[in-house]
Amino acid sequence: xxxxxxxxxxxxxxxxxxxxxxxxxxxxxxxxxxxxxxxxxxxxxxxxxxxxxxxxxxxxxxxxxxxxxxxxxxxxxxxxxxxxxxxxxxxxxxxxxxxxxxxxxxxxxxxxxxxxxxxxxxxxxxxxxxxxxxxxxxxxxxxxxxxxxxxxxxxxxxxxxxxx
Amino acid sequence: xxxxxxxxxxxxxxxxxxxxxxxxxxxxxxxxxxxxxxxxxxxxxxxxxxxxxxxxxxxxxxxxxxxxxxxxxxxxxxxxxxxxxxxxxxxxxxxxxxxxxxxxxxxxxxxxxxxxxxxxxxxxxxxxxxxxxxxxxxxxxxxxxxxxxxxxxxxxxxxxxxxxxxxxxxxxxxxxxxxxxxxxxxxxxxxxxxxxxx
Numbered sequence: 001x002x003x004x005x006x007x008x009x010x011x012x013x014x015x016x017x018x019x020x021x022x023x024x025x026x027x028x029x030x031x032x033x034x035x036x037x038x039x040x041x042x043x044x045x046x047x048x049x050x051x052x053x054x055x056x057x058x059x060x061x062x063x064x065x066x067x068x069x070x071x072x073x074x075x076x077x078x079x080x081x082x083x084x085x086x087x088x089x090x091x092x093x094x095x096x097x098x099x100x101x102x103x104x105x106x107x108x109x110x111x112x113x114x115x116x117x118x119x120x121x122x123x124x125x126x127x128x129x130x131x132x133x134x135x136x137x138x139x140x141x142x143x144x145x146x147x148x149x150x151x152x153x154x155x156x157x158x159x160x161x162x163x164x
Numbered sequence: 165x166x167x168x169x170x171x172x173x174x175x176x177x178x179x180x181x182x183x184x185x186x187x188x189x190x191x192x193x194x195x196x197x198x199x200x201x202x203x204x205x206x207x208x209x210x211x212x213x214x215x216x217x218x219x220x221x222x223x224x225x226x227x228x229x230x231x232x233x234x235x236x237x238x239x240x241x242x243x244x245x246x247x248x249x250x251x252x253x254x255x256x257x258x259x260x261x262x263x264x265x266x267x268x269x270x271x272x273x274x275x276x277x278x279x280x281x282x283x284x285x286x287x288x289x290x291x292x293x294x295x296x297x298x299x300x301x302x303x304x305x306x307x308x309x310x311x312x313x314x315x316x317x318x319x320x321x322x323x324x325x326x327x328x329x330x331x332x333x334x335x336x337x338x339x340x341x342x343x344x345x346x347x348x349x350x351x352x353x354x355x356x357x358x359x360x361x362x
Contacts, residue, residue: 004353006346012299013318013349016205021213029196029217030189036218037225056183 173237180228188228191237192221198320199245205315206249207256208304216252220245235329242330246312253308295353302352310345317342 041049176194179187199220204213224244231240303311312331316322317338328335 004350004357006350009346009349009353010318012295013314014321015296016299016319017201019201019204021200021204021210026193026196026200029214030192032214033192033218033221036222040222 170236170238174233177228177231177233177237180225181231188225191224191241195241196221199241202242202245202315202320203249205303205319206246206308206311207253208300212252212256216249217245220248223248239326239329242316243332246316246330250308250312295356298353298356299349302349302356305352306345306348310341310348313338313341314345314349 044052173191176187176191180191196217199217200213203216203220204210207213207216220241224241227244231237235243303314306314309331313327316327316330317324322330324335324338327338331338
């Protein structure tokens with residue numbers, strides 16, 4: 001009598017495909033699956049259902065993709081930070097520019113007074129920026145009278161802020 | 165066994181991910197007979213197979229949103245089924261009731277069955293149903309991992325490469341497990357041939 005060889009064992013094993021569940025099993029399987037899903041849903045606490053719904057909502061909005069690109073998110077945050085810092089610094093730079101122009105005008109005025117150049121041109125050049133500057137409008141000295149530069153006095157910024 | 169078309173699966177998975185529950189029903193209908201065979205031949209018990217299969221699809225339904233299609237749905241669902249069955253078998257240990265005896269009537273018209281019983285072989289000499297019973301017993305004497313490989317290769321007809329993907333082991337490991345399992349089965353069946361009463 002021969003021994004079982006690999007082929008015969010393989011054939012015998014392949015015949016095991018004919019071992020099937022009772023007829024109608026697969027038709028009932030889906031119904032059973034739905035029933036179990038519903039039972040499981042009913043057993044879940046409310047917070048877990050809410051969490052699941054929120055998760056589903058986020059998934060539909062496709063927000064999960066953002067989390068998969070942390071570099072892109074970081075880049076956006078850095079850009080936003082840089083822009084916000086620049087926006088914050090913008091008025092200070094304008095003040096600085098106005099002050100620079102004031103200094104320049106001051107020297108121009110002085111030079112105009114000393115030199116023989118046309119005084120009209122110097123005056124036009126020197127007064128306009130002062131009028132447009134913010135500090136010029138608010139300062140009481142500049143409100144009525146034309147600007148007068150006093151070189152030997154204490155600058156406004158050096159004066160004490162509180163006076164009794 | 166014919167492997168399901170990957171494009172159809174991809175579409176059904178996409179529809180399920182978009183929130184269409186009927187698409188997942190179609191996947192259940194499509195894969196339940198195939199997975200039933202896999203789990204049934206690993207557990208050797210109908211009730212355990214039924215419960216496990218329900219759990220497999222429930223787990224797949226929960227996890228399908230995270231399925232990115234790196235592997236095919238076929239490989240993915242088979243991985244879930246095999247891993248869950250192996251975990252179940254570890255917990256169950258040796259305490260089980262074997263119910264692997266429901267051979268379908270279709271076996272009588274199977275070409276391989278007819279060839280096997282026609283030619284002179286040990287199979288013809290033994291009662292086939294008894295032989296099947298012994299084969300099932302021999303299968304259950306294999307380790308869970310070896311039985312999984314035998315089930316997928318011989319019974320489900322999967323290629324080595326597919327089995328290695330499902331089990332996440334090398335093809336060499338799959339081949340060596342198959343070789344060892346075949347030797348084991350051969351020894352058990354030869355023992356039965358020599359001592360048919362035992």
